[in-house]
Amino acid sequence: MKKELVKIGIRYNAIYLEKTETQVTSQIKETTANFIANIARLGYTVEETLLHQLNRLNAPQLLAVYEAFVEVLQVKNNWNPLVKGWDIPTNETATDHWITMIVNYFKSEKGERLACGHVIPFNTFPLERYNGCPFCGTPFQLNGEIYTGQGSKMKILKLWTDEQMSEALTNLLTSKTALDVTQVDTLMTLMNHFDLPDVAIEMKETQIIVVDALKTAGKANEAAKLFKTPVDIMRYLWYKHTGFLQIVQPYVIAKRIAANNQHMMLQLSTAQHAMEVSKETLKLKYSRSEAKIVAKWMNDLPVSAEKAAELMHPKRQMWVRFIRALRLAEYSKFNGMEKLKTLLDVFYNENYEVVAGTIEQARLKMDAAKTFALLKERPGLFARSLFANMLWFGKDQTLEAFGEIANQIPARLLLTLNSYASIYFDPSQQRNVKPLGGTNKVIPANPLLQLYTTQQLSEMIAAVEVMCLKSMAERYAALSSEHKTMFIDPNLYSIPLPIGDRATTVQDLPAALMGTRFAIEGNTVRLFMQWGKGLKAQHLDMDLSSQIAFENRVEVCSYYQLQATGAKHSGDIRSIPNEVGTAEYIELNVEELQKNKAKYVSFTCNAYSNGSIAPNLVIGWMNSRYPMAINEQTGVAYDPSCVQHQVRVTQTLSKGMLFGVLDVEKKEIVWMEQSFSGQTVAHLNYENVETMLVKLKAKLTIGKLLAIKAKAQGLILVEDAAQADEVYTSEWALDVAQITTLLVD
Secondary structure (H helix, E strand, O other), rough: OOOOHHHHHHOOOOOOOOOOOOOOOOOOOHHHHHHHHHHOOOOEEOOOHHHHOOOOOHHHHHHHHHHHHHHHOOOOOOOOOOOOOOOOOOOOHHHHHHHEEEEHHHHOOOEEEEEOOOOOOOOOOHHEEEOOOOOOOOOHHHHHHOOOOOOOEEEEEEEEEHHHHHHHHHHOOOOOOOOOOOHHHHHHHOOOOOOOOOOOOOHHHHHHHHHHHHHOOHHHHHOOOOOOHHHHHHHHHHHHHOOOOOOOHHHHHHHHHHEEEOOHHHHHHHHHHHHHHHHHHOOOOOOOOHHHHHHHHOOOOOOOOHHHHHHHOOOOOOHHHHHHHOOOOOOOOOOOHHHHHHHHHHHHHOOOOOOOHHHHHHHHOHHHHHHHHHOOOHHHHHHHHHHHHHHHHHHHHHHHHOOHHHHHOHHHHHHHHHHHHHOOOOOOOOOOOOOOOOOOOEEOOHHHHOOOHHHHHHHHHHHHHHHHHHHHHHHOOOOOOOOOOOEEEEEHHOEEEEOOOOEEOOOOOOEEEEEEEEEEOOOEEEEEEEEOOOOOOOOOOOOEEEEEEEEOOOOEEEEEEEEOEEEEEEEOOOOOOOOEEEEEEEEEEHHHHHHOOOOEEEEEEEEOOOOOOOOOOOOEEEOOOOOOOOOOOOOOOHHHHHEEEEEEOOOOOOOOEEEEEOOOOOOEEOOOOOEEEEOOOOHHHHHHHHHHHHHHHHOEEEEHHHHHHHOOOOOOOOOOOHHEEEOOOOOOOHHHHHHHHOOOO
């Protein structure tokens, strides 16, 4: 049983079986029945087809499948929080902490000495309520027990075989949007088990993953065929060096690492040392064999030296470092490396034209004809600068020029323009952006908006939306289709298209797109965070927090305020036990939040310890129509059957991360991922959260795009999937890469 593939199947609400049989038996074996009962306690059930295929497996094979679920759902981790029965307050106060600090500073013995060495004075913390030290947050009592079966909804699992896995691999390779971290992880796993299909790879970052797989397999020459520009080669080299598929500047990485190692207590800050270490780590070092391969790649590029040098210009400083580290000047003197020698001569002597500078000169001179002529040669650049040019040259002239090349614009860019026009052309609306390697930031509206009236700006928004949707309709109409009817799941009208916002966390359960809204069935939302699995016992302080926004004030529920309006925290753990990790929870009472007129509750996690968020930290939330228990003896409150959404942090430069927002009035949780700086939830800017919500709300949904497709192709929308020729369900949308097939170019 290939457990890695079973885990991939779980991401698609499926169980992968390597071999299947057509013959089925009506008698369900006892081992199969026990397996079904066990996964039912975890919140899953199976379709009949899958049931019969599972029934032919022996006990060890069924156990291997079950263990995959156990690992994905973190069942065997330690889920003990600091406080036992934490739904009942311990009534600890800041005074208790001050008294304990003084007693330990003067080495008094008036109290109870704990395993960590701290003395807890009498009449302070109620020690019988804690699983560890209430002063330093070190856990002593661990527990492998969890709750199961409290969930009110079962996830239905279907059967996946090699056919579905191969299809998923093809969808990932041909995705027309950049893959998020979950998709990258899935792609790399599938490439380890299946041959690469002969398909056109759309995205540069996806190409890099394939290049790495080919090079690792000793097929460097075959990998070279995927490189079209020097930027592709740099992207690969930087990915191998840093793990980032995007080219994040070295100084940005070093700056973020330094910022993550700053501490509110200056004496604990290690920022300077961390920056020096990161700079040393980022230095480039290559063996001669590696350098020779890259030199050949550069020499074999299909673009001219002048064009290649122009593409290298934006990262000129980085290229100088790469050229030296790879000894490219030396290799350019070898026979057969004449193209590389010419490229280096052109690059170092700057014998090339930077078109971006020429375009900017034309703009400053208000030479619209030259500006648009140059931009038409670069449709992608034209699309990315469309809004700014509309304000600079005016709506009509700009859109007329853009319309001439609109059919050359990738659908993902076209639909991005459609989604964000209403935000960009609103003078009162700030914009949420995330620079490469940075945290989410809010930037003010373009000052040129002040030159236009409200009516003119409204006309700009309408003109952009009409043009973009008209272009998409024309693309769909040009496709031949023999179908006559279409079914669109109503849920798809609330799920935004996977364009623009990429999650940087792994979703081991069925993936959700940024902006997806989860309905709350019960009256309780329980946040959870588990970290430290597989790590040695050490001080590693991660904090789970929530920020509660009212009309005119903000409250927090965190390690320094365990109770807030409608929220309770399980206690602050600052050290992890050996290998099994530790946990924190926050319970949100939706009814109480509504009664007190709370607007939003933001879910966050932060690294209080120096550094970024711990690797393999798991965060998410639980929800059930039925009450969810909290163990009075241990405080354990985790039940995998109640988990509504869960993500796992792998590699990040983030110090803090927002991972969801509860819309209190609507009783919906918006899945979103927004990084921010700072050790605590207090550093989260609520204005940034509101701006991000506006941005996600503005995005075109899957359902609306499908409706445009149906109208363009003359398809009739029906309410019964069984009567439709084309069926688009919520299950279909689990494969995010498959959704991008709607982005017709």
